[in-house]
Amino acid sequence: MLSRFGPLRSLPSFRFLALTPPFPGEYDGPKMLTKVPGPKTLELSKRIDGLQDPRALHFFANYSKSIGNYIVDADDNVMLDTFCQISSLAIGYNHPDLLKAAMSPEFAQAVMNRPALGLMPPTDWPDLMQDSFLQIAPRGLSHVFTAMCGSCANESAFKAAFMAYRHRERGGKPFSEEELSSCMHNKEPGSPKLAILSFEKAFHGRLFGTLSVTRSKPIHKVDIPSFDYWPMSPFPHLMYPLEDHIDENRKEEERCLAVFEDIVQHHPVPIAGIIVEPIQGEGGDNEATPFFFKRLREITKKHGIAMIVDEVQTGFGASGTWWAHELWDLPSPPDMVTFSKKAQASGFYHTLETRPSEAYRNFNTWMGDPIRAFQLRTMINIVKRDDLLNNVKETGAYLKKKLEEIQKRHPDHISRVRGVGNFLAFDTPNVEWRTKMLAMCRDMGVNVGYCGSVSVRLRPTLYFMRKHADIFLTILEDAIKKCK
Amino acid sequence: MLSRFGPLRSLPSFRFLALTPPFPGEYDGPKMLTKVPGPKTLELSKRIDGLQDPRALHFFANYSKSIGNYIVDADDNVMLDTFCQISSLAIGYNHPDLLKAAMSPEFAQAVMNRPALGLMPPTDWPDLMQDSFLQIAPRGLSHVFTAMCGSCANESAFKAAFMAYRHRERGGKPFSEEELSSCMHNKEPGSPKLAILSFEKAFHGRLFGTLSVTRSKPIHKVDIPSFDYWPMSPFPHLMYPLEDHIDENRKEEERCLAVFEDIVQHHPVPIAGIIVEPIQGEGGDNEATPFFFKRLREITKKHGIAMIVDEVQTGFGASGTWWAHELWDLPSPPDMVTFSKKAQASGFYHTLETRPSEAYRNFNTWMGDPIRAFQLRTMINIVKRDDLLNNVKETGAYLKKKLEEIQKRHPDHISRVRGVGNFLAFDTPNVEWRTKMLAMCRDMGVNVGYCGSVSVRLRPTLYFMRKHADIFLTILEDAIKKCK
Structure with missing residues (x-):
């Protein structure tokens, strides 16, 4: 099957500004031996069924054979990967720089002596933070809260929004006795009725706070108790191509913004924060224009509401910039930007104003994992050296x-x-x-x-190049024709 | 300072049944050069303040110099560690077997090719699960849901409890159209009002679901919206020594059980599950006797309520058994047992009955991390080989x-x-x-x-031996005398 991609490489050249080096040792193209799932995957699925739910499995993968943009399954099928572990693989499989970093004594010590970062961080933690998170910090956000996953990052950001909102409401005064006692019973005023607003078709995670703001599919939400007073606002449904529908799309965004501002002003429960994806990933890759996001920033700013930009799926380079929201040219930075997936390290960037009033308020045992900061640092170096943002x-x-x-x-x-x-x-x-x-x-x-x-x-790696695009496009069109 | 511990080693011998080998290359005792926090920690704290909240920091630690039960701080102070990263270090710092495992190509590949375990698990995942989680599975629980942290483990267990409860209520029928549409608005019947019951002074985490069942300290909870219809039941406050207060303690446990059964029967919102720690770690190391837990199991069983045992802090050997609840001799196993911290890998054990009715219902991007299963496997081998449960x-x-x-x-x-x-x-x-x-x-x-x-x-490693105990006891009594 490899040979069928030979001719593609001799097509007339599309002009490249950068010359991204190829991924070391990558396959030349896909090589299929069986259908997927193949017999070995089916056998392994049966085996795992006694231990863990196998119903969502696509295939078992052989990660030692996977290289760059190619994933190899249990049946030795070599596939071009444009999904990349649900959008969480930035650099490709088995990059030699990453493997080398992982096999260093420094890394081994970090992985096996996992610290409680909030209590006893490693002596190299300030340097590591500087060389990883801070290297790519969005403009205006120089503080970082580190976490273990995207859902945890989003929920910790919500907590920071609630704490900042109530701190402002109290005028900086200490908690009242009534607040401290009532919160132990989950009652007001200590456990206040405050809301996070999210948008129709948004996906922000699956824990109890994040599931309450997730609005993409019922299968994620049904049977799970939710915060019923957290409101949902419509998200624009744009017409394409964008340049042919400028007026209709502007009208659609204005319609959504009007509903949004109405909820902000009249929702019976005060809104402490909003969370929004630059492109709604799980919900259908729904976009809005910079106009929409600029207005969101203006309205939230005016009403003292935290704007949380969820870059868990869009972040770390997929937009051709480190963060997708950089493309909006906002009048002032978002209050928080959350990240995970491709960045491998999870957490959120924020301003000093959203640091809680006291220690231990937004806290947990591990507070993230230094090894993922190591990985982030190495990945940033690779992206810079190989000019991968321009490649994207x-x-x-x-x-x-x-x-x-x-x-x-x-x-x-x-x-x-x-x-x-x-x-x-x-x-x-x-x-x-x-x-x-x-x-x-x-x-x-x-x-x-x-x-x-x-x-x-499509969620390919940042190393996805024209030769990969051509293979994908040929197979895609072939599949479209066969399925007509 | 080392010399002062010399005499302790010549005290008359306490009889040991097992002969636990010493931790390779460990220090002989503490060695203090400065007060803690020392000048280097203070300098690093100032540096990190521009990036991350430093107010909870005890000290910066030098993890390459830390060995076994001894942690070394940024100022080269060597301290005997009985807190161990908030109870999350089972084996001690820099165990050669763990470092060796971490530096293998197999491990490096696993760490740098982090899979979406629910979609594309590695081919060795069934074997790895068998050799790690399943080696120490609690009796009656042979299925595992893997997660990233203790809070995520607990919240995923709650979700499983809610899904199982509603599935039973529906008599196994599919979701109604009304359920599917109402849940998108966080409204009943799709987002049902159902509760998880927890106990006074419990700690189960800090995300929105787990924070709603956490009842230890207001500083964790204040200003954060909670599920106000999730009830709290009293937890016994026992008198010590236990053998001198058998009647009073039984009466106290019966009092708590009566309130518990009353809530179960009369709470206005149906209770789908309860969560309980074998010993309430964060809340003050509050214990109850096996009698109390056996009755909890009987009452929950009778009312069709899931019993979730939170072994995040007690699990992986600290009780001298793999799981603290093994000491209760329950009439039937708990429905779920959650774990994290010392086990390094996080998640929960469960029965097949608590597997959701469909795929993708209890799901997320990473679904845990294979490297922590590798670590768990290596740790289990060490514990068995060095007979560490008997040592504990x-x-x-x-x-x-x-x-x-x-x-x-x-x-x-x-x-x-x-x-x-x-x-x-x-x-x-x-x-x-x-x-x-x-x-x-x-x-x-x-x-x-x-x-x-x-x-x-006290939360020492499983390698904490009599010689460490003696050092701790001498310093403790010294400190008590000096503080009188």
């Missing part, structure tokens, strides 16, 4: 242009091509067709993810 | 006996010596005296933790 911009632009061409050739099956950087998506006619088409892609050697009700999302 | 039993018994002797000599300052294995605690007269006395201990070379309002908790 250029490969992304090429990929988007080619997807638009495919859309023109198959308008009944592919629509609404959209996205920034290599964080791209398109829509399909319905869920059944999407399922069939993506299974076809996988059997032909490309692992592709979906989102929303009918969308397909 | 024997050292713990010795330590408790000696603490009771100190209590007799200083009855105005030390009371209620209690605990199992090396999970021990005692009370002090008040918080000011405790603060002063523990600071004195630290300056003399022992790092000790506290809990509850006036308690001191």
Whole structure:
């Protein structure tokens, strides 16, 4: 199967500004030996069923054989990976710099002596923070709260928003006796009725606070108690191509902003913070324009509401900038920016104003994990050295242009091509067709993810280059044709 | 300072049944060069203040110099560690077996290719689960949900309890249209009003669900919205020594059980699950007898309520058994047992009945981390080979006996010596005296933790031996005398 991609490499050249080095030792293309899931995956799935729920499994992967943009499954099928562990693989599999970093004594000590970072951080922690998180801190946000995962990062950000809101309400005075005693019973005033607002189709996680602001799919939420007084506001549904629908889209965003401002002013429960994704990843890759986000910043600022930008899925380079919200040119920075996934380290950036009034208020045992800061530091060095942000911009632009061409050739099956950087998506006619088409892609050697009700999302590594894009595009169009 | 511990080693021998090998290359005793925090810690604290909240910091630690039961701080002070990263260090610092495991190519690949375990687990995952989690599974619980931290483990267990409860209520029928649409607005019936019951002074975490069941200290809870319909039940306050207060303690437990059963029967919101710690760690090392827990199991079973045992702090050997609840001899296993901290890997054990009705319901990106399962596997091998559970039993018994002797000599300052294995605690007269006395201990070379309002908790490694106990006891009594 490798040979079929030979001709692609001789196509007339698309102009690249940067010359990204290839991923060391990567495969030349997909190589499929069986259908996916293959017999070995099925055997392993049966084995694990006695121990752990296997129903969501796509396949078992052989991570020692996976290299760069290619994932190898238990049946030795080599697939181009455009889903990348649900958008959490920035650099590709088995990058030699990362393996080398992981095998250093410094790393081994950090992994096996995991500290309680809030009590007894390692002596190199200030340097490590400086060389990792602070290297890529969004403008205006120089403080970091470190956590273990994206949901934890978001919930800790909500807590910081609530604490800052109540601190301001108290005028900086200490807690009252009534607050301290009532909170032990989960009652007001100590456990106040305050809300976090989120947007329709948002996904922010699956713990009790984050699930309350997640609005993408019922299967995540049904049967779980939620904060019923946390409001939801509509998120724009844009028409594509954007340049042909400027007026309609502006009108749609103004409609959403009007509802938003109305909720902010009239919701019966005060709103301490809002959380918003730059592009709603799980909910269907729904975008809004910088105009929308600028207005959100203005309105939240005016009403003293914390603006939390959830960059768990969009962050760390996928937009061609370190953070997707850099593309908005906000009048003032967000109050908090949360991260995880591709950054591998999790947490949120914030201002000094959102540091809690006292110690131990936003705290836990591990407070993140230094090894993921090590990994982040190494990844930042790789991205800079290999100019991967420019690679994302250029490969992304090429990929988007080619997807638009495919859309023109198959308008009944592919629509609404959209996205920034290599964080791209398109829509399909319905869920059944999407399922069939993506299974076809996988059997032909490309692992592709979906989102929303009918969308397909691309979440390749930052090393995803034109040669990978061409392989993906050929297989995609092949699958579309076969599924017609 | 080392020399002062010389004489202790020539005391008449306490009979040991097992011969635990010493931790390789460990220090002979504490060695203090400065007060704690020393000048280098203070300098680093100032540096980190611009990046991260430093107010809870005890000291910066030099983890490459820390060995076994000894932690070395930034000022080169060597301290015997009985707090061990808030009870999360099972084996000691820099164990050669763990460092060796961490520096293997297998480990490096696992750490740098972190998988989405629910979608694309590594081919060795079933074997790894078998050799780690399943090796020490509590009786009757052979399924594992893996997570990233203790709070996430507890919240995922709550979700499993809610799903199982509603599934039973629906008689196994599929979700209704109304459930699916209402849950998107956080409203009933899709987002049901159902409760998790917890106990007074319990600590189960700090995210929105776990914080709602945490009842230890207001500083964790104040200003954060909570589930106000989740009830709290009293937890026994026992009198010591236990053998002299059998009748009073039974009466106290019966009082608590009567309130508990009353809440279960009459709480206006149905209770889907309860969560309980074998010993309430953060809340003051409050114990109950097996009688109490057996009755909890009987009552929850009778009313179809999930019993979740939170072994985040008590689990992985501190009780001298793998799990503290093994000491209760329950009539039937708990429905779920959660773990994290010392086990390093996090999650919960459960029965097949508490597996959700469909895929993707209890799910997230990473679903835990294979490297922590690797670490768990290596730690289990060390514990077995070096007979560390017996070491905990024997050292713990010795330590408790000696603490009771100190209590007799200083009855105005030390009371209620209690605990199992090396999970021990005692009370002090008040918080000011405790603060002063523990600071004195630290300056003399022992790092000790506290809990509850006036308690001191010991959380040493499983390698904590009589020689360490003697050093701790000498310094403790010295500090008590100096603080009188």
